[in-house]
Amino acid sequence: MRDALGAVQSVLVLGGGSEIAGAIVDRLVGARCRTVVLAAREPDALDPTLDRLRAAGAATAEAVAFDALDPGSHQATIDAVFDRHGDIDMVIVAFGVLGDQATFDHDPVAAAEAASANYVGAVSASLVVADRFRRQGHGTLLVLSSVAGVRTRADNYVYGSTKAGLDAFAQGLGDALVGTGARVVVVRPGFVHTKMTEGRPPAPFSTTPDAVADAVMAGLAKGREVIWAPPVLVALFTVFRVLPRAVWRRVSAR
Numbered sequence: 206m207r208d209a210l211g212a213v214q215s216v217l218v219l220g221g222g223s224e225i226a227g228a229i230v231d232r233l234v235g236a237r238c239r240t241v242v243l244a245a246r247e248p249d250a251l252d253p254t255l256d257r258l259r260a261a262g263a264a265t266a267e268a269v270a271f272d273a274l275d276p277g278s279h280q281a282t283i284d285a286v287f288d289r290h291g292d293i294d295m296v297i298v299a300f301g302v303l304g305d306q307a308t309f310d311h312d313p314v315a316a317a318e319a320a321s322a323n324y325v326g327a328v329s330a331s332l333v334v335a336d337r338f339r340r341q342g343h344g345t346l347l348v349l350s351s352v353a354g355v356r357t358r359a360d361n362y363v364y365g366s367t368k369a370g371l372d373a374f375a376q377g378l379g380d381a382l383v384g385t386g387a388r389v390v391v392v393r394p395g396f397v398h399t400k401m402t403e404g405r406p407p408a409p410f411s412t413t414p415d416a417v418a419d420a421v422m423a424g425l426a427k428g429r430e431v432i433w434a435p436p437v438l439v440a441l442f443t444v445f446r447v448l449p450r451a452v453w454r455r456v457s458a459r
């Protein structure tokens with residue numbers, strides 16, 4: 206349960222090794238969050254992160270096994286976290302794979318796997334969380350979407366389409382949860398320098414996990430349902446969204 210000042214006291218990160226989520230969690234712990242659960246494919250690899258979070262003030266920091274590609278396991282994994290810690294104030298859906306469009310073009314199985322992780326896995330895990338939030342009467346589901354889903358580009362349309370699906374799902378879920386005390390916040394970052402984008406040429410307005418986390422904290426404080434990072438992207442994509450296809454093909458190919 207949030208404390209008397211409304212600060213998040215407990216957070217579960219699905220995709221616990223995400224650098225963007227890591228920067229958000231650092232800020233939450235700095236603002237009195239005391240319980241952190243990182244759910245990841247390789248929980249043991251997160252030991253140094255857990256030590257750092259404990260040193261920063263987290264009373265409980267643990268990692269649990271979680272695979273977005275195994276939706277059949279999501280109910281038990283997420284239920285176990287809620288049952289062990291009582292209320293969870295915030296869940297961050299942070300897992301995702303970018304992949305490479307040129308590879309996907311010739312490897313439909315790899316493309317389907319990326320879609321399964323980014324979209325199917327997020328649908329499954331989020332529905333489990335939503336049910337727990339309904340039952341506890343509060344909770345914020347923070348979903349890391351992407352501007353890539355706002356208008357898909359030819360050079361990463363598989364990834365973009367997974368984010369478009371995720372974004373639409375998250376908005377619908379947020380609408381369905383109105384009145385339950387639970388809410389969904391969609392985060393739409395542009396290009397962020399993390400291990401996901403390492404070695405790729407940065408897009409205009411590229412940013413860092415810290416800057417995204419600052420935008421998320423500011424957006425949460427203002428009660429936003431959608432948070433763009435950096436914020437300038439909202440204006441840019443308001444225009445991009447309505448460009449005729451032929452123009453968008455030229456603009457997005459630069």
Ligand SMILES: NC(=O)c1ccc[n+]([C@@H]2O[C@H](COP(=O)([O-])OP(=O)(O)OC[C@H]3O[C@@H](n4cnc5c(N)ncnc54)[C@H](OP(=O)(O)O)[C@@H]3O)[C@@H](O)[C@H]2O)c1
Binds near residue numbers: 298
């Ligand atoms: N970086 C960007 O430019 C950018 C822009 C917009 C949106 N986003 C989105 O923001 C989120 C976080 O990305 P990030 O930049 O922080 O990248 P990141 O550091 O690479 O984090 C992505 C995380 O997803 C996890 N993951 C991948 N497949 C998984 C699976 N099957 N099951 C469980 N976890 C899985 C990875 O786990 P491992 O550690 O085991 O590999 C990794 O920790 C992603 O959803 C991404 O699409 C990123």
